[in-house]
Amino acid sequence: MKRANSRTRLLVSTLATVLLSAALTTPQAFADEQAPVTSRRVAEPVHMSEGEYRKLKAAGTLDASDWTVAAEPSAQGKPLTEAQANAELARAATAGAAAPEYGDTSKVPLQERSGELTAAAAAAAPPTSWGDTPPQDAETCLGRNEANQAGGLTFNRWVWCHRMRIGLNYYEVDEDGRELEGTNSLVAEVAAVGSGTERGIRTYLRVEEGSVSYDGWDPLDRWFTAPDLHMYVLSDCAQGYDYCQGTGSGVEHTWERWDHLGAWLHWDIYSHEEASTAADKVLYHDWFFRYGGGDEDEYPGPEGRTPYWQIRCDSANYFERFGREYPRACVNYNVVPHLTYRISDTRVEDVARHIRFAQNEPTRTYPVEFTEVKDIPGKYTGVRDGRGLTRTPHEGPVDKANEDVKDRACQRKPPYEGDWGLPPYDTGTHQCDEYPFSITNEGASHPEWAFSVRAVPSAQNGSAGGLLNWYLFSDRILYDRDPFWVEILD
Numbered sequence: 001m002k003r004a005n006s007r008t009r010l011l012v013s014t015l016a017t018v019l020l021s022a023a024l025t026t027p028q029a030f031a032d033e034q035a036p037v038t039s040r041r042v043a044e045p046v047h048m049s050e051g052e053y054r055k056l057k058a059a060g061t062l063d064a065s066d067w068t069v070a071a072e073p074s075a076q077g078k079p080l081t082e083a084q085a086n087a088e089l090a091r092a093a094t095a096g097a098a099a100p101e102y103g104d105t106s107k108v109p110l111q112e113r114s115g116e117l118t119a120a121a122a123a124a125a126p127p128t129s130w131g132d133t134p135p136q137d138a139e140t141c142l143g144r145n146e147a148n149q150a151g152g153l154t155f156n157r158w159v160w161c162h163r164m165r166i167g168l169n170y171y172e173v174d175e176d177g178r179e180l181e182g183t184n185s186l187v188a189e190v191a192a193v194g195s196g197t198e199r200g201i202r203t204y205l206r207v208e209e210g211s212v213s214y215d216g217w218d219p220l221d222r223w224f225t226a227p228d229l230h231m232y233v234l235s236d237c238a239q240g241y242d243y244c245q246g247t248g249s250g251v252e253h254t255w256e257r258w259d260h261l262g263a264w265l266h267w268d269i270y271s272h273e274e275a276s277t278a279a280d281k282v283l284y285h286d287w288f289f290r291y292g293g294g295d296e297d298e299y300p301g302p303e304g305r306t307p308y309w310q311i312r313c314d315s316a317n318y319f320e321r322f323g324r325e326y327p328r329a330c331v332n333y334n335v336v337p338h339l340t341y342r343i344s345d346t347r348v349e350d351v352a353r354h355i356r357f358a359q360n361e362p363t364r365t366y367p368v369e370f371t372e373v374k375d376i377p378g379k380y381t382g383v384r385d386g387r388g389l390t391r392t393p394h395e396g397p398v399d400k401a402n403e404d405v406k407d408r409a410c411q412r413k414p415p416y417e418g419d420w421g422l423p424p425y426d427t428g429t430h431q432c433d434e435y436p437f438s439i440t441n442e443g444a445s446h447p448e449w450a451f452s453v454r455a456v457p458s459a460q461n462g463s464a465g466g467l468l469n470w471y472l473f474s475d476r477i478l479y480d481r482d483p484f485w486v487e488i489l490d
Contacts, residue, residue: 039174041181043229043293045070045304050163050187051148062215064169064180070291070304081284097146099155103338103475103487105467106345126158126196126326126476133264134204135159138191152309154335157475158194163187163208166291166306168231170299182217184226184255188233190289192309196326196476199271199313203235203287204264212259227256231293235267238286238308243275250290271313271330280478281315284333310334314478318393321473331476337388337484338380339471341464344490350456351433351464356488358435358452365452366423367409367416374450376435377442380487388483389440391472402443406434409444409453425455433461437468441480 046067056062101107127135141161146153152162167185171178187208192201214226232252237244248267269287276283286308293299310333319326341352358365362374377387392398408414410432412421422432433456436442436449444451471477477484 039172041299042171042173042178043299043301044169044171045166045292045302046169046183046185047164047166047304047306049148049150050165051145052150053165053185054148064183064216067167067169067183070166070306097149097151097153098335098338099141099144099146099153102154102156102335102340103471104340104342105348105471106340106342108467108470110347110463110466125322125324125474126329127193128195128197128324130193130195130202130266130268132266134191134193134202138193138204141191142189150307151334152190154332157331157335157337158196159191160309160332160334161189161191162309163189164306166233166289166304167213168229168293168299168301170226170229180216182221182226183213183215184229184231185213185215186255186258187211188289192287192311192332194311194329194331196319196329199273199315199328199330200268201287201311201330201332202266202268203289204266205233205235205289206264207258207261209260209262212255214255227259228254229293229298230254231258231291233265233289233291235269235287235289237269238288242272243283244269244271244285244313246287269311271311273313273315273328276315279481281313282478282481283313285311285313287311314476316476316478318479319473319476329476336380336382336384337475337477337482338487339468339475339484340380340487340489341467342489347463348460348467350454350460352488354433354452354454354456355435355486357454359486359488362450362452365454366421367453368420369450370415374452375448376450376452378436378440378486380485384483388485389436389442390481390483391477391479392439392441392443393479394439398441398443398445399439401445402434402438402440405444406432406438406451406453409434409451422453422455429458430455431458431461433464435486439468439472 047070048067056066137155137159138161141147141153141155141159142163144153147161147163152160154160165185166188167183169183170181172181189206189208191204193204194201214222217226230252232250234246234248234250236246246267246269251265253261271283271285273281288308289306290303292303293301311330312333313330315328317327341348341355343349343352345352358376359379362376365374378389379387409416410422412418432453434444434451434453436451438444442449475484
């Protein structure tokens with residue numbers, strides 16, 4: 001049977017003492033009383049995804065052991081290396097999901113004749129300032145079911161969101177061990193918004209109104225103890241202050257107040273450019289929310305942390321669009337970057353078909369290779385599989401080398417003479433399209449990867465190129481070190 005909470009026991013004890021005093025008339029009765037049992041109380045930070053919490057509650061099987069205990073923050077250290085950052089993302093628990101809109105070029109408006117981006121496409125430009133509330137994309141993101149799952153949802157590289165449960169297990173500890181008195185938890189709607197002009201992100205948190213749950217408490221303590229306990233929260237960076245830092249202080253309320261607050265809170269995290277020796281001053285950071293009980297006299301306990309989420313910060317000076325430069329940035333890194341073309345998008349239909357064929361049937365593509373197997377990279381599978389494409393400067397040495405090899409295959413020049421090369425096509429209406437793209441290191445001149453060429457309508461080739469440029473800009477794809485993949489949908 002569950003032991004009563006100390007407040008409950010105190011009330012019962014007081015009533016019992018009054019009744020005993022009235023019933024007993026000899027002093028010896030009081031001498032026979034046992035010494036009071038000493039005990040202490042502790043609060044243990046816990047968390048789980050809102051999706052998992054809903055499932056357990058619906059099944060009626062929610063137990064204290066189902067919560068993940070939020071360990072105290074580890075000692076701050078150096079930023080993650082690129083290899084470490086990518087290794088962490090390989091774990092399913094941290095990878096998260098990407099919204100259907102992510103990298104979808106079919107939503108990007110182009111000028112009908114030139115294939116150039118229209119002014120409306122500027123909506124995909126990186127954020128240049130932050131507000132007290134997150135942008136509408138964050139609200140849209142939080143409305144998706146994927147936001148309830150572990151790892152959260154990346155709407156685009158500038159906006160990430162998650163709906164999770166954070167809480168505190170309250171224990172009473174005595175010589176017989178510890179016993180759970182109850183668990184308080186709430187739904188934290190959180191978002192991280194990057195910047196295209198600063199090496200920082202703004203983190204947001206809002207408690208869903210009416211989401212506070214008081215699980216496992218005795219009826220009396222559920223109403224008279226649990227709502228009056230406290231919890232505080234703030235965001236922070238896992239690496240040392242030499243590399244990144246969080247700003248702002250913690251916000252503390254009673255659980256009853258949290259349940260009706262309904263307002264957005266925010267904190268900023270900044271990356272220190274001078275700490276990087278890498279190209280483009282790249283640094284990878286982990287960030288998280290710190291939280292715990294504020295009741296040192298009631299339920300003291302350790303500070304907890306949520307799972308880590310990753311950002312990548314850089315000072316690349318080659319991003320410019322719509323008459324503005326974007327020399328510094330931080331983006332959300334918990335996603336597999338990918339560009340999406342749709343066959344149903346008539347502006348790029350034949351290009352999309354070509355890429356799909358090259359990815360799925362490489363040995364049947366032109367040019368005919370002298371080897372039995374053609375291996376063409378870049379297909380999006382939802383994971384970082386080591387087969388991504390990496391960007392190289394336009395009209396740089398690699399781009400020019402790719403174009404030269406591609407032109408030889410398209411024009412049946414050595415080593416692709418005769419039937420080895422692409423069959424003749426109408427150069428007045430069509431152009432020779434290549435995949436992987438010429439502005440990638442994995443293009444036609446790569447010594448190991450194979451490539452494909454096909455004749456496509458000139459207008460479609462121009463549109464696909466314009467949308468590729470939009471993607472590289474909007475997803476902040478860096479030169480050489482930032483792999484991305486290509487997805488073809490119907």
